[in-house]
Amino acid sequence: MDKLLAMDVFCRVVESGSFVKASERLGMSTTAVSRHVAELEGHLDTRLLQRTTRTLRLTESGTRFYERCQLILSEVADAEMELDQQRQNPSGLLRISVSIPFGARHFAPLLPRFCERYPGIEIEVVASDRKLSLVDEGIDMALRISREFDGSLIARPLAKIHTLICAAPDYLSRQGTPVTPDELAGHVCLVYNGVPEPYVWSFECPQGELRQVRVQGGFQADNGDFLLAAAEGGMGITRQPSFMVAEAIAGGRLLPLLADYRMPALQLAAVYPSRRFVPAKVRAMVSFLQEEWGGPVAPWDAWWQK
Incomplete structure (x- = not known):
């Protein structure tokens, strides 16, 4: 028995004065109305x-x-009206997990527009390069970059992330410019080193086959900004998402390499x-x-895809 429905039917009978x-x-139907009241009484x-x-009256x-x-x-x-208003005008505290490099460059600049559109929503950003447990940390949602996502979570695609190979002109003048992934x-x-097999870099060759290369180096980090600074300082060749290196390439501090080879998006x-x-x-x-x-x-790819 649907208790709320039965209660509603009962009240309508009382207010109407008849079934x-x-x-x-x-x-x-009248039969259905009578059945709901009878089930409630039972x-x-x-x-x-x-x-x-002829008459219908309430008992004590x-x-x-x-x-x-x-x-x-x-x-x-x-309660239903309140929820409906909330659907129309979302409100409350929204806790969002996002990596520091991406969040600072591309998520934070959007927040003024979002908050202007939804003034009832408060934002708390949990900025971390670690993959946090949303449930354990009380986080409502996260922005994540990956090839595969946790099956226990709902993942809504937002954009593709492309990766570029770059180095500073100073490094290339000293060590030469690689022409092939090998x-x-x-x-x-x-x-x-924040990914599995950090020293194995994969490339999609012009002919379509996938090529894996084992690289070596004397510097590693779990934060892209450290690697970006090291690359700009001429320490070596870096593999970075395009959203990380756009300004450095535009300013001539880094040069993109291996243009004929793409890394899987x-x-x-x-x-x-x-x-x-x-x-x-x-x-x-x-x-x-x-x-x-x-x-x-994606906005961060428009500059180099042109």
């Missing part, structure tokens, strides 16, 4: 209505129960715990980011 009029107001083991062929227990039903149904209606084995490479996605009902504040942020980054070419 027939209640059925017209509710858009259901569940409560109490007579709520005294019925005759029915009167008290009717008053309670009115309060309960009113509270339910208010030549990287003879160079000093700056390695990001990664996926930027908004991830959040798997649940049936996604909070309105999370849906608002995901939709906003899809608008900002979901075009044919």
Whole structure:
């Protein structure tokens, strides 16, 4: 038995003064109305209505129960209205996990526009290059870059992330410029160790085959900004997402290498715990980011894809 429905039907019968009029107001048959009231009385083991062929009146227990039903149904209606307003105007604290390099460059600049659109949402950024547990850390959603995502999370694709091989002009003048991926084995490479097999770099060759090269180097870090600074200082060749090296290449501090070879693209996605009902504040942020980054070419790639 649907208790709320039965209570609503019972109240409509009392207010209408008859089963027939209640059925017209509710858009259901008189038989269905009578059945809901009978099931409610059976569940409560109490007579709520005294019925005759001409009259319908509340019992003493029915009167008290009717008053309670009115309060309960009113509270339910208010709660539904509040949730509906929240769906239309999302609000509350939204905790977002994002890596420091990407977050500072491309997520933070969007926040003023988002907050202007959704003034009821408060933002707390959890900036970390570690992959945090969303549930354990109380995080609503995260922006993650990967080829595969945790199956226990919902992942909404936002944009492709392309990777470039770069080095400073000073390093290339001293050590020479590699022309093929195999030549990287003879160079000093700056390695990001926050991924499995950090010293194995994969390339898509012009002919379409996948080529893996084992590199070597004397510097590694779990943060892209350290590697970027080392590369700009002439310490070696770095493998970096295009969103990291755009300014350095535009300013001539780094030169892109191996233009005929591409590294397999990664996926930027908004991830959040798997649940049936996604909070309105999370849906608002995901939709906003899809608008900002979901075009044919991501904003951070437009400069080099031209």
